[in-house]
Amino acid sequence: MKAAPEAQKRLLDLAELDAGLDRLRHRRRTLPELAEIDDLSKNLARAATEAIAAETEAGDLAREQTKAEADVDAVRLRADRDQKRLDSGQVTSPKDLASLQSEIASLQRRQGDLEEVVLEIMERREAADARVETVKGRRDEVAATLAVAEGRRDAAFAEIDKEAAELQGRRPAITADIPDDLLALYGKLREQSGVGAAMLHGGRCLGCRTSLSIADLNRIRAAAHDEVVRCEECRRILVRTAESGL
Numbered sequence: 001m002k003a004a005p006e007a008q009k010r011l012l013d014l015a016e017l018d019a020g021l022d023r024l025r026h027r028r029r030t031l032p033e034l035a036e037i038d039d040l041s042k043n044l045a046r047a048a049t050e051a052i053a054a055e056t057e058a059g060d061l062a063r064e065q066t067k068a069e070a071d072v073d074a075v076r077l078r079a080d081r082d083q084k085r086l087d088s089g090q091v092t093s094p095k096d097l098a099s100l101q102s103e104i105a106s107l108q109r110r111q112g113d114l115e116e117v118v119l120e121i122m123e124r125r126e127a128a129d130a131r132v133e134t135v136k137g138r139r140d141e142v143a144a145t146l147a148v149a150e151g152r153r154d155a156a157f158a159e160i161d162k163e164a165a166e167l168q169g170r171r172p173a174i175t176a177d178i179p180d181d182l183l184a185l186y187g188k189l190r191e192q193s194g195v196g197a198a199m200l201h202g203g204r205c206l207g208c209r210t211s212l213s214i215a216d217l218n219r220i221r222a223a224a225h226d227e228v229v230r231c232e233e234c235r236r237i238l239v240r241t242a243e244s245g246l
């Protein structure tokens with residue numbers, strides 16, 4: 001392949017610009033915020049699940065309390081009704097009176113037991129409600145930290161994308177100076193190894209950092225200036241400049 005030496009030198013400008021684009025892509029992929037956001041998202045999912053579990057438990061206890069309070073009310077109503085019958089004087093037989101009094105006493109004991117149950121549920125419910133607040137607080141804290149990290153990530157993305165757009169914008173002015181076949185070869189090599197062209201500097205290929213053999217240097221020395229030469233080691237296009245050491 002042949003190309004004017006000036007066009008070949010433009011490949012170095014293009015390679016530098018493309019390396020800049022690669023660095024930006026790498027920075028975008030490896031932003032520390034990405035790992036942070038991943039961790040925080042997992043923490044948030046866990047905290048949200050815990051919050052739901054705590055709310056479910058508190059809800060269950062609230063229903064349990066309502067039911068226990070209804071039990072207390074039912075027993076109290078029965079005791080009140082018995083007490084009224086006793087106070088009405090309608091029950092006169094000593095046996096019935098004794099039975100009624102015994103039932104009232106039994107209902108009062110039962111009411112006391114049920115009130116103990118209500119108190120015990122209320123205590124558990126208080127603890128459950130406190131736990132709901134704690135867990136929801138932790139969840140909201142994680143969500144806020146996540147939002148901040150996402151904001152930092154988006155700001156970094158915007159900055160990187162702006163720089164990349166700037167570089168991309170400069171690319172056409174460079175590629176316009178390079179013939180299509182040379183550009184296609186550069187593109188193919190770039191796909192294969194990441195870098196399509198490198199400078200021959202002081203007898204070394206700056207693409208793979210290999211010092212060329214005397215034979216290779218002699219071969220390149222003998223090649224016409226418009227001949228496109230390649231590194232024998234990495235196959236990249238070797239661009240000759242005044243610093244090539246030829």
Ligand SMILES: [Zn+2]
Pocket residue numbers: 205206207208209210231232233234235236
């Ligand atoms: Zn090389």
